[in-house]
Amino acid sequence: MSNLASSVTTSTNLLKTHRALVDTLCSFLTVLSHHLLYLRRIYPPVSFVTTRAYNYPVRQNRHPDVCAWINDAVAAVHNQLTRNTVQTVSLCIFECTNHEVLERWTVDLKGFQAVQQRDRDVPFAELEEGEGEEDLQMIVNVTDLEANFRALLSRLATVAGKVRPLPEGEGAPECSFTLTVEVKEGGDKPVGRLQKEERAWVAAEPDPFSPSSEVGSQTAQSATKSGKTHPVRRLEVGELRLEMFVEESDIKFTLPTTHKTTMERAAELSYGAGTEKFDPVHGYDLEKPDINRKPNGGTSTDYQRG
Amino acid sequence: MAPDFRTYLASSIVSDGDTVTYRTLSRALKVHVNAAKCMLYEFHQKENTKSPGSVYATYLLSGRKKHNLLTVVPNKPQVNVDSSFINGDVPMPSSPPMGPPSSFLPASQETEKLEEPTEMKVKTITLCREELLESVKEQYEHITAIHIYSLSPSRLGDLQGLTDCNRTVFTDYHAKQDPLIHNKDYGIIQNPHARRRKGKRPVNFDAAQPKFEPVKDEKSASKPAPASAFGSKTTTAKPDLKREDSATSRPSSRDSTSTTQSLSKPNLKRDGSSLFKAFAKQSSKPKLERKNTDTSADSNIKMGGMDDNADEGESEDEAVFLDTNTRQSGTGSRKRPSDTQREREERQAKLRKMMDDDDEEPAVPKVSEATDMDAEPPAAKNGEDADAKEGDVEEDEDNDVAWSDSDTEGKKTKKEHKKAKEEEEAAPKRRRGRRKVMKKKTMKDEDGFLVTREEEGWESFSEDEPEPVRKAFAPVPKPAAQKTQSQTQNQKSSAAKGAAAAAAAAAAGGKKKDIMSFFGKR
Numbered sequence: 001m002s003n004l005a006s007s008v009t010t011s012t013n014l015l016k017t018h019r020a021l022v023d024t025l026c027s028f029l030t031v032l033s034h035h036l037l038y039l040r041r042i043y044p045p046v047s048f049v050t051t052r053a054y055n056y057p058v059r060q061n062r063h064p065d066v067c068a069w070i071n072d073a074v075a076a077v078h079n080q081l082t083r084n085t086v087q088t089v090s091l092c093i094f095e096c097t098n099h100e101v102l103e104r105w106t107v108d109l110k111g112f113q114a115v116q117q118r119d120r121d122v123p124f125a126e127l128e129e130g131e132g133e134e135d136l137q138m139i140v141n142v143t144d145l146e147a148n149f150r151a152l153l154s155r156l157a158t159v160a161g162k163v164r165p166l167p168e169g170e171g172a173p174e175c176s177f178t179l180t181v182e183v184k185e186g187g188d189k190p191v192g193r194l195q196k197e198e199r200a201w202v203a204a205e206p207d208p209f210s211p212s213s214e215v216g217s218q219t220a221q222s223a224t225k226s227g228k229t230h231p232v233r234r235l236e237v238g239e240l241r242l243e244m245f246v247e248e249s250d251i252k253f254t255l256p257t258t259h260k261t262t263m264e265r266a267a268e269l270s271y272g273a274g275t276e277k278f279d280p281v282h283g284y285d286l287e288k289p290d291i292n293r294k295p296n297g298g299t300s301t302d303y304q305r306g
Numbered sequence: 307m308a309p310d311f312r313t314y315l316a317s318s319i320v321s322d323g324d325t326v327t328y329r330t331l332s333r334a335l336k337v338h339v340n341a342a343k344c345m346l347y348e349f350h351q352k353e354n355t356k357s358p359g360s361v362y363a364t365y366l367l368s369g370r371k372k373h374n375l376l377t378v379v380p381n382k383p384q385v386n387v388d389s390s391f392i393n394g395d396v397p398m399p400s401s402p403p404m405g406p407p408s409s410f411l412p413a414s415q416e417t418e419k420l421e422e423p424t425e426m427k428v429k430t431i432t433l434c435r436e437e438l439l440e441s442v443k444e445q446y447e448h449i450t451a452i453h454i455y456s457l458s459p460s461r462l463g464d465l466q467g468l469t470d471c472n473r474t475v476f477t478d479y480h481a482k483q484d485p486l487i488h489n490k491d492y493g494i495i496q497n498p499h500a501r502r503r504k505g506k507r508p509v510n511f512d513a514a515q516p517k518f519e520p521v522k523d524e525k526s527a528s529k530p531a532p533a534s535a536f537g538s539k540t541t542t543a544k545p546d547l548k549r550e551d552s553a554t555s556r557p558s559s560r561d562s563t564s565t566t567q568s569l570s571k572p573n574l575k576r577d578g579s580s581l582f583k584a585f586a587k588q589s590s591k592p593k594l595e596r597k598n599t600d601t602s603a604d605s606n607i608k609m610g611g612m613d614d615n616a617d618e619g620e621s622e623d624e625a626v627f628l629d630t631n632t633r634q635s636g637t638g639s640r641k642r643p644s645d646t647q648r649e650r651e652e653r654q655a656k657l658r659k660m661m662d663d664d665d666e667e668p669a670v671p672k673v674s675e676a677t678d679m680d681a682e683p684p685a686a687k688n689g690e691d692a693d694a695k696e697g698d699v700e701e702d703e704d705n706d707v708a709w710s711d712s713d714t715e716g717k718k719t720k721k722e723h724k725k726a727k728e729e730e731e732a733a734p735k736r737r738r739g740r741r742k743v744m745k746k747k748t749m750k751d752e753d754g755f756l757v758t759r760e761e762e763g764w765e766s767f768s769e770d771e772p773e774p775v776r777k778a779f780a781p782v783p784k785p786a787a788q789k790t791q792s793q794t795q796n797q798k799s800s801a802a803k804g805a806a807a808a809a810a811a812a813a814a815g816g817k818k819k820d821i822m823s824f825f826g827k828r
Binding site (some may be wrong): 039047049051055056057059062063064067081152154155157158159161162 | 323324325362458460461463464466467469470473643710750755756757765
């Protein structure tokens, strides 16, 4: 249904005005949050349902509180975006005992246009006509937008596989997540509001990742700076420009996980050529089928994080 | 090709970080899929010996699993349901209530009820990750096939992402190469009797049907007239001009959505079914004066009549009117062209019976001119049918001359009758009624999770034009319950797109059709 009027020559309304841009970005952030929660196994896989976004299979959590929380958080981000205060938006995964951030999935919006409130519904300047084929390349339509989002999500899945799994197993702390925004220089910080309705944000601890916070500091609390950063993708579609990357903190590497190192996994690799032969006498047992048994393999038993 | 595959795989997996399935590899290198599977295996082995864990594989196993010794115990009618769980399948929602796909048909079950308990053979196909390969293999009693499904640079968090890999197979390859020709290269099993259709694509009946050719009541001298009238329509070249007329007129009725027509007209109501008129819903399309155009009577008239009914029938969400007992209502159901044609044929047969025909050829391309109602079978524009029609049309043309002499009177009366009918229906153009709509309901299930289901509901509508249907439609699928705002996020964007699209559609209007027809199906 979204393709009803989309043709190669018409540009999408989703990116024409600043308001539309912000809406598109926020819906993408929602999809992203849900999918990241699945990829990082914050919640049990069984609570996620497979759905389709931008023509890509994506996971969505179905717990009402999780949904409500994400919607509220994205709404608050939306609010800040319209006030042009946002530099980056991040999904931070932290562990619950010391509130140390383990991973940070960041969407960098420094290329995002800052537009006055009154201009929010003004369409962005169109390209000049009469350029021939170049016009077609510059004009954005829904298909292009979807393709870009798909590429980003696909790359996200790849990077999520590369990143070390979150702590799991005995002695591992619980992990949780939150959305943070980094405010532009001189931007109006949305904290310290007195009215209840406006208290959507809390000031965060100084950033453990950025180099500036460590200069000269000797406190044990400041994390060592040798975390890892992995780029995900840069997206430029019309006026929507963002970059995505993920940072892993050092603390994460110190925590236990059931992750197997690549060497271990390689040693167990079989390439599918079995050595056992099927033995009809002893080969199979006739245990009674358990009708409540969940199917083996597949996603519902993919609970291990590594 | 052999050394190339390694460079190709290295560049796409290691450098680009894409996931490669055996299907995309076979299309990219133009090799048989079995060769592609071998390539994946070799690459996987090599890379992992060089640097362990650099490439991650998923495997596809087929065969018979061990725990499928399902005994069919007599007097246990619910075995069907249990078997699906026993075999590890998850019952998937499917519209027609059939047994689970992996079990035998109920018919055979019944015969077996009286016999000793028997085994049911179940073929199972599993997609598994490389680390689970050994454990999955142990579950199989007998493996008939095992091969690598995909390679990726890192562990896949979500196997569902593999569905996106194969999307490129369709967009990049199937769209650009003729599958019928290339299937053999890739190893796709193909029906040896399958053929590509000649002739025009069948029209998408869900789209608004602009209108048909003006009626040809009399086929007098006016053969050139039709030619000019339909001059704007393009069809595949036909040798004979005469044939061209009728042939173009026929396909043009089909192509109504894609071509702009200088006379893009609404429907002509054939009087044929006075009975139908009584029950029929008013068409919203303005009627065309038939007087102007004459073309060979047969096809156009029929097409018009049929399409009129088809139009009413086919338009979205029409409740049952007319003789549409065969129609399934509901937005989701789109009948296949073959089904619609069959229904049309039935309708036409009924019409024919009702008319006093001079000549009735039951149900067949032979057109009887005298009764403008006679419908040719709506005719798939198959190559064969088109050929058959051509033959018939020729005959008709010959008959035309003869008839125009003798039967003009009969025709005149019929023409007047038709015109009268037209006028009476010209006035009310509104379409009203109740229609079935799929509404989404979100509710909490027993575990406390939000579950969204589509349910049928009825809503009344009334419209002046087809366009508002589209517009009204796009925002309708918003779920009533606002509990799942996340759901609405997804749908908001799609509804926004839909609304934007509908707005653009309304704005662009007919002009768009030109552009779209140029680009063909998007």
